[in-house]
Amino acid sequence: MKQTEKKGTIQDINGPIVTIKLPGVQNGEQVRIGSLGLYGEVISLEGEEALAQIYESTEMVRPGEPAEGLGHPLSVELGPGLIGGIFDGVQRPLEEMFLKAGDQIPRGLSPLPLDREKLWRFVPSETLEPNMPIIGGARLGVVQETETVEHRIIVPPDIEGELIELAPEGDYNLEETIGQVRDRRGQVRHLKLYHRWPVRKPRPYQSRDNGVEPLITGQRILDTFFPLLKGSKCAVPGPFGAGKTVVQHQVARWANADIVIYVGCGERGNELVDVLDSFPKLKDPYTDRPLMDRTLLIANTSNMPVVAREASIYVGITIAEYYRDQGYDVVMLADSTSRWAEALREVSGRLGQMPVEEGYPAYLASRLAAFYERAGRVETMDCGKGSITLIGAVSPPGGDFSEPVTSHTKEIIQTFWALSKELADARHYPAIDWVDSFSADVGTAAEWWHESIDRGWEKRRAQALGMLARDAELSRIVNLVGPEALSSAQRWVLEGATLIKEGVLQQSALDPVDTFSSPEKQFMLLDLILSVYDEGAALIELGVPVQELAEMPVLARLRRCKELYDSSQTDQLKAFRNEALKDFKEIHSEYAQRGEQTA
Amino acid sequence: MSAKEYRTASAARGGLLTVADVPNIAFGDRVRIRDQQGNTRNGQVIRSSNEEVLVQVFEGTAELDLESTWVRFLDEPVEIALSPEILGRVFNGLGEPRDYRPPIVSNLRRSISAAAFNPAARTYPKEFIQTGVSTIDGLNSLVRGQKLPIFSASGLPHNRLAAQIVRQAKLPDDDSRFSVVFAAMGVSYSDARFFQEEFASSGVLGNVVMFVNMADDPPVERLTLPRMALTAAEYLAFDLDRHVLVVMTDMTHYAEALREVATAKGDVPARKGYPGYLYSDLAEIYERSGRIKDRHGSITLVPVLSMPSDDITHPIPDLTGYITEGQIVLSRELNNQGIYPPVHISPSLSRLMKDGIGKDFTREDHPHVSNQLYALYARALETRNLASIIGADELSARDRRYLEFADAFESRFVRQGEDEDRSIEETLNLAWDLLSAFPPQALTRVNETEIAKYHRQSE
């Protein structure tokens, strides 16, 4: 298909929204405008005039300057070289832009996302032979993209036909042909190590599948209390400073995923620098390779043009789908989806569309749902399994969860990690509220925990949540009539709940040991603390004063266990457990004897 | 500069002037307007088509008469002239002198709406700045290149605190070149004079650039003022290698001016009448702070804002908190008790503290001590609450200890003199004085080594 060149002129400039006279341009088509050649996208058509949203600042652009249609919608390049990189909201490579153009992002500059010169060692699939029928998504071969990631080169989803030729093993750059396919119309298509795909069009798969195992994040309150399945959708709402970004960074660091895509959408520049600085130095606990070897960043920081912010999450999710199609478990983090919704609001406001709630357009809910729908676990075109787990931060104005973005998101997702300002103010981190949070996947997660870790998981989890609920109730009573009103057993519940909060729920992202907790360690800590509680409760039955129990030195140590023993030191943790429980046994026999004497 | 003047103004509403039939005018172009008295006003193009151009008039459109209004388009963006001579000078929101001295003459002119910093060009801010204020240094440390606002409210001593920070801020063992950029929007004469006298008496005046817009100056000028100030700051930091501390007050007046213009333009309001783009607009300002690879200078930003009706969830503090790297929140309650600086630590936060403190930066116990104080104070406030319901006498001995801690913490740690410049060492030792009121096993945020070393009972 030969694209006819479309040329026109600018009519009107209203911030990022520009009216152009460009006959024949299509809705959604990419345009370049003005003498600088700023990039943008057509968002509506009326007669010969088109409205375009521009990804860059339109300062000093004037009516009468030229505009041209590029003949394709906003697309991304998909191929080796993505991992480890940082791209802006329309996939421009930021490292390269920095080297080429300096500290600030210049306008009209658009280097190609992927390096064209670099050679990649391509190893063709052995099962493929000429004249075989081949479909979109089929694997042509592999390229080692980073030491961790084997990049599976697949046929673009929109090509199907008969394989004519496949290149032998060798070094190829991205523009060299590595295979030829005769498509259904008889045309010969040259396949390369990369292809392009429009970001607003979900990539196809065979069928959807249920999630089967939890994503392990190494964060106790997440994995143990509000588990998230691979392929699930999750929201992390919270007021500023409550810990959304830290939760997202922790998941990006420690989740047992193959690929992590982190989209900084309208947030701070320094938070991306933090990832860029720290990830290459941190090791993936599963592969022992630098974390950056499986991570990719998309950055549209809060000060970058707002229209590219709207695009950024689509760029992220399309890249996520591409790795899913290779059979990987991908985690995509979007910090923050509220900024994306605001970008939508801003554009709709400039178009004069009718706002429905808090200035948001009527289509907010459906756009959100359609975006989250791109997550999931699927059977790929190639009959493999791949998944995208999507975790979106939500930044409700004033921390009010009833606002439109939070409430619409809540209806779409399966797991909800609600952050609380009160907990954060008390420096209880992660400030995840165990009352407001939920997971619809506890049942499936329980199967995994019971199989792989311990059969007692679901019971212990329920016991802990029950105690936290009792704690809240009893604290209310204390606040009405004072602590004297409580029985010894009730006061021990308060102590037990404090142990759970301090020894299990609180987890410092900054502590080198505590930052990651393996599932084994998570369960051992929980089980230990609940065993101590149970022992104590039995002693109170025997008449041991709660004060004596609360002051046992072993409790102070128990609170510190999480940072004293790392995930590999389960033996030491077991030894401590025996010691701790022995202390209780001793008191037990002491009191039991006394009981017998008085009897 | 185009010489052509147009007399085709067709509408004037709020701060906006519509001019008809002017072809090919650039979006963002700077505009000069002559009114019937021959006075000049300044403006900027905020929408442009060949039929109609919309101009935002900084001085407002009051008393304009469409017939005799002459409009000239200067064919340049709003710019500021830069040279080392800006130090020691005072400008208005348009970059014109307001100290009765001649304008800056320089070939170097920069547009005040700079392109965004490439995140790949930034370096992570890590250098601890000692402000000498315990609640900041000990619990919410400021680092070079950070943006850390003060959330205040009317009648609270935010200006005094900002001035104390300017006076005392230093890097331990470092005396590199340091400048202050002061941006005042909609401030009263007494506030402006307070800062001027402060800078003069502490001898930094020659290192300060001031941009001032008074309460009775045109509000629209408040929109360009912070951008003028930051363009000057960027020049000082990244051209002249200086460490620049930018103090901006009061961001609430800035946001109100933005709302005024947005309303006049008919923009769709989001919350409390503020336009939906208030977040992005504030971010364009705040994100200009930071550190850049291979540059020696830095921009540290301390914006001051007053929370309307003391409400931290109001859009202005709320959106600010979502952008800045923490916040220092002042409390009316502490202020009423005569505690200066009345820093309410619970909602205060420094997000960049984690990488700027500890072993190689301040002292190894600093992160844990800070955490421990926070945890104890949170518990102590709960206990105080309980005591107010059931009476302090009903409290257990353990709870009474928390109550005493709350008082000691506020009166000894939070409270300090306006001229009291505590070293970080002093702040941390003071913290241990307070922590030592608790038995070691009650302190679970500090580790056993730290307890052995600093807890008074273990001595």
Ligand SMILES: Nc1ncnc2c1ncn2[C@@H]1O[C@H](COP(=O)(O)OP(=O)(O)O)[C@@H](O)[C@H]1O
């Ligand atoms: N798990 C954690 N461990 C230690 N500190 C945390 C943790 N979670 C949050 N914090 C602290 O809270 C601050 C704010 O967290 P952040 O994720 O940036 O908040 P948000 O994104 O919700 O505004 C961080 O800078 C850090 O100091």
Ligand SMILES: [Mg+2]
């Ligand atoms: Mg955040």
